[in-house]
Amino acid sequence: MTTTSGTSHQADRQDRSRFTFQQGWFELIRDEWEKLTMSLRGKKLHVLEVGSFEGASTTWILDNLMDHAESTMTVIDTFEGGMEHQGADNAQNYNISTLENRFRANVAKCEHVNKLRVMKARSDDALLALRQESAHFDFIYVDASHVAIDVLHDAVVCWRMLNVHGVMVFDDFRWKGYMEDCYNPHVAILGFLRCAAPEIETRETESQMWVTKVPNRIPATPNPDPALYYWEKDKNSALE
Numbered sequence: 001m002t003t004t005s006g007t008s009h010q011a012d013r014q015d016r017s018r019f020t021f022q023q024g025w026f027e028l029i030r031d032e033w034e035k036l037t038m039s040l041r042g043k044k045l046h047v048l049e050v051g052s053f054e055g056a057s058t059t060w061i062l063d064n065l066m067d068h069a070e071s072t073m074t075v076i077d078t079f080e081g082g083m084e085h086q087g088a089d090n091a092q093n094y095n096i097s098t099l100e101n102r103f104r105a106n107v108a109k110c111e112h113v114n115k116l117r118v119m120k121a122r123s124d125d126a127l128l129a130l131r132q133e134s135a136h137f138d139f140i141y142v143d144a145s146h147v148a149i150d151v152l153h154d155a156v157v158c159w160r161m162l163n164v165h166g167v168m169v170f171d172d173f174r175w176k177g178y179m180e181d182c183y184n185p186h187v188a189i190l191g192f193l194r195c196a197a198p199e200i201e202t203r204e205t206e207s208q209m210w211v212t213k214v215p216n217r218i219p220a221t222p223n224p225d226p227a228l229y230y231w232e233k234d235k236n237s238a239l240e
Contacts (some may be wrong), residue, residue: 002187013063013064013111016059018109019056019059019109020102020105020106021054021055021056021102021106022025022054022095022102023054023056024052024058025056026057026060026163027056027106028207029205029206029207029208030060031146032205032206032208033060033065036038036203036210037064037065037139039069040065040139040167041064041065041069041136041169042138043068043070043071043138044057044068044070044071044138045065045068045071045072045138045139046071046072046073046074046135046136046139047061047064047065047066047071047072047074047076047077047137047138047139047140047141047201048073048074048075048122048130048135048137048139048140048141048158048161049061049073049076049104049140049141050075050076050127050140050141050142050143050154050158051076051077051123051141051142051143051144051145051171051187052075052076052077052103052143053077053099053103053143054102054106055097055102055103055104055106055107056106057141057143058073058075058103058106058107058116059106059107059109059110061112061139061141062107062110062111062112062113062115062116063110063112066112066115067112067140068213069153070113071115072114072115072117072118073112073115073117074117074118074130074135074137075116075117075119075128076116076119076123076126076127076144077103077118077119077120077144077217078120078121078122079096079099079100079120080099086238089125094184100120102183104118104227111167122135123144123145123148124150124153124154124155124157124224127153127154127157127158127161128157130148130161131157131160131161135161135164136161136162136163137158137161137162137166138163138164138166138167139167139168139169139170140158140162140166140167140168140169141168141169142154142155142158142168142169142170142171142211143170143171143172146172146183146184146185147183147185148182148183148184148186148188149188150188151170151188151189152188153184153223155168155170155188155189155192156192158232159192159196160189161212162213163213164199164213164214164215165213165214166168166212166213167211167212168210168211168213169208169209169210169211170185170189170209170211171185171207171210172185172207172208173185173186173189173204173208173209174186174207189209193209193211196211198216198217198218198219199213199215199216200212200213201213201214201215222239230234
């Protein structure tokens with residue numbers, strides 16, 4: 001290749017037609033990602049993606065955020081789909097049986113695929129394994145299970161591995177796939193944000209929540225009044 005190889009590679013990266021995606025979810029938010037990740041381009045980044053599906057976001061990250069020689073990317077997925085993909089009809093509609101093959105065929109077309117580590121496992125198992133490795137990341141994309149309790153688990157464990165000034169993105173912040181709110185990601189993400197409030201800056205986009213980790217700005221203040229040590233019972237609480 002000639003000295004114009006860099007330009008050629010950049011042009012190739014913009015050609016998303018080289019991939020095979022049956023779902024266009026990421027393409028709907030790609031313009032937002034182009035703008036919100038400009039400050040990350042060319043930097044040494046360790047990226048974690050929890051939930052990859054066909055690899056739409058994976059391929060974009062490989063093409064756009066992996067230019068630094070020491071950058072790495074880790075992805076976690078069972079390639080079995082989530083709760084909303086279960087059942088014969090749903091599995092067939094989303095072609096779950098070929099999901100992993102589609103993912104691997106797509107990422108193989110990326111220049112920086114050699115920087116990719118694929119952990120084929122449930123997120124609760126894989127994230128704990130990464131914690132045991134003392135892994136840390138600069139950018140984390142949480143888009144695995146859409147069940148609230150799973151989202152909350154992924155959020156908390158990922159947060160422990162996110163470097164200060166790093167960014168964590170939650171997909172499907174406004175998604176309401178279940179009639180019962182207790183199952184939807186929204187309640188889990190809101191609960192996490194409330195608990196992590198001392199060290200976060202947030203930006204909500206059309207369908208996602210972008211969270212930047214900052215140094216703790218709200219130190220804990222001991223309660224000086226023993227009479228106020230306990231919450232009053234809420235007579236209207238559904239938990240009572």
